[in-house]
Amino acid sequence: MAISNKLTIVFTFFYLGVMIYLILFFTVPPFQDAIIQSRHDISGLTEGSNYFIVLLIAFFICLIGNASVGFPIPYPFVIFSFSNSIFTRYINMGLNFGETLMSGPFWLEILILAVVGGLGSAAGELVGYLIGIGAKKVPKISQSKTFDNVQGFGRLVLDYPKSLHFFIFLAAALPIPDDPLWIALGMSKKKIHLPICFIWAWLGKNVTTIFYVIIPILISLGFGFTGIEFDDFSSVITEAFMLLLTLAVMQFILSFNWEKYLNNRRAKRKA
Numbered sequence: 001m002a003i004s005n006k007l008t009i010v011f012t013f014f015y016l017g018v019m020i021y022l023i024l025f026f027t028v029p030p031f032q033d034a035i036i037q038s039r040h041d042i043s044g045l046t047e048g049s050n051y052f053i054v055l056l057i058a059f060f061i062c063l064i065g066n067a068s069v070g071f072p073i074p075y076p077f078v079i080f081s082f083s084n085s086i087f088t089r090y091i092n093m094g095l096n097f098g099e100t101l102m103s104g105p106f107w108l109e110i111l112i113l114a115v116v117g118g119l120g121s122a123a124g125e126l127v128g129y130l131i132g133i134g135a136k137k138v139p140k141i142s143q144s145k146t147f148d149n150v151q152g153f154g155r156l157v158l159d160y161p162k163s164l165h166f167f168i169f170l171a172a173a174l175p176i177p178d179d180p181l182w183i184a185l186g187m188s189k190k191k192i193h194l195p196i197c198f199i200w201a202w203l204g205k206n207v208t209t210i211f212y213v214i215i216p217i218l219i220s221l222g223f224g225f226t227g228i229e230f231d232d233f234s235s236v237i238t239e240a241f242m243l244l245l246t247l248a249v250m251q252f253i254l255s256f257n258w259e260k261y262l263n264n265r266r267a268k269r270k271a
Contacts, residue, residue, distance in 0.1 A: 011247060011251050014247050015244065015247065018240055018243055018244050018247075021240060022237070022240050025236060025237075025240075035236055036233065036236065046082060046085045046086050046089060046109070047089060051109065054082050054085075054113070055112065055113065055116045057078075057082075058078070058079060058082055058113055058116055058117045058120065059116050059117065059119060059120035059123075060120060061073075061075050061078045061079075061120070062075050062079070062117045062118075062119075062120030062121040062124065062205075062209070063120040063121070063123050063124040064124065065121070065124065066120075066121045066122075066123075066124025066125050066127075066179075066205075067124035067125075067126075067127040068124075075121075076208075076212045076246050077239070077242060077243045077246050079113070079114075079117050079209055079212040079213060080212050080213070080215055080216065080239065080242050081239060082113055082213075083110060083113060083212065083213035083214070083215070083216050084216040084239065086106065086109050086110060086113070087100065087106075087216045087217060087220070090103060090106050097220060097221070101217070110213050110214070111210070111213075113209075113213055114206060114209040114210040114212070114213045115206055115209070117205075117209040117212070117213075118202055118203075118205035118206035118207075118208070118209045118210075119202055119205075121172070121201075121202075121205035121208070121209065122172065122198055122201040122202040122204075122205045123198075125172070125178060125179065125182045125201055126182070126198070127179075127182075128178075128179040128180070128181070128182030128183045128186070129182045129183070129185055129186040129194070130186060131182075131183050131186060132182065132183040132184060132185060132186020132187040132188075133186040133187070134186075161190065164197070165196065165197065165200045167181065168181065168197055168200045168201050168204065169200045169201070169203055169204040170204065171204065172200070172201045172202075172203070172204025172205045172207070172208070173203075173204035173205070173207035173208060174208075178201075185197065215242065216238075219238050
C-alpha cells in the first residue's frame with residue numbers, strides 16, 4: 001500500500017471517532033438529546049446575515065482542504081452540513097419537500113454555496129503549483145512515500161500537453177488526486193497560462209461542490225421513497241455515514257498506486 005503508516009493511523013483515529021460518536025448517540029439518551037437539539041440550532045446557522053459568514057467559512061475550509069498535499073481534511077463533509085442546514089431551515093419554515101424544491105431562493109442559496117466552495121477549492125490547488133515551482137528551483141527536496149506515489153498522476157499532464165485544460169477540469173471534477181497535476185504544472189518548463197488553468201479548475205470544482213450540496217436533497221428523496229421520515233434522528237446518522245464515506249474515498253485516493261497504474265497504461269499503448 002502506498003499510503004504511509006502515520007497517515008493510516010490518522011485515518012484510523014478518524015474512523016474510531018465517528019464510530020464512538022454513533023455508539024454514544026444510540027446508547028446514551030442525554031447525548032442523543034443534546035445532538036438532536038444542536039440539529040435545531042444548526043438550522044439557523046445559515047439564516048439571515050449568518051449565511052454570508054457560512055460562505056466565508058465554506059471558502060476557507062475548501063481552500064485549506066485542497067491546499068493540503070497528502071493529508072486528509074474532510075472538507076466535503078462541511079459543505080454537506082451547510083447544505084443540510086439550508087435544507088432543514090426551509091423545512092422548518094413549514095414548507096414540505098416538494099415546496100422546498102420549487103423554491104427559487106432555496107436553490108439560489110444552495111448554488112451560491114457550491115460556487116463559493118468551488119472557488120475556494122480551486123484557490124487551494126494553487127499551493128500545489130507553488131510547490132512545483134519550488135521543487136523546480138531546489139535541487140533536492142524531501143518527499144514522503146505518499147507524495148512519491150501520487151506524483152505519478154501528475155506526469156499525465158506532460159504526456160498530453162494539448163489536453164491540459166481538459167485534464168485540469170477532469171481532475172477537479174472527479175475524486176482523484178489533482179495536487180500532483182498542479183505540482184507538475186509548476187515544475188513544467190512550458191509556458192502555463194495560470195488564469196485560464198484556474199478558471200478550468202474552478203469549473204471542475206463546481207461540479208464536485210454541486211454534488212456535495214445536493215446530497216441532502218437526494219437522501220431526503222430516498223427516505224421519502226422508502227416511507228421513512230427524514231427527521232433529526234436520521235439526519236444525524238446520515239451525516240455520520242457521509243463523513244465515513246468521505247474519509248474512505250480520501251484514503252482510497254491516497255492508497256491507490258497511481259504510478260503503477262499509469263505505467264501499465266503506457267505499456268499497453270506501446271504494445
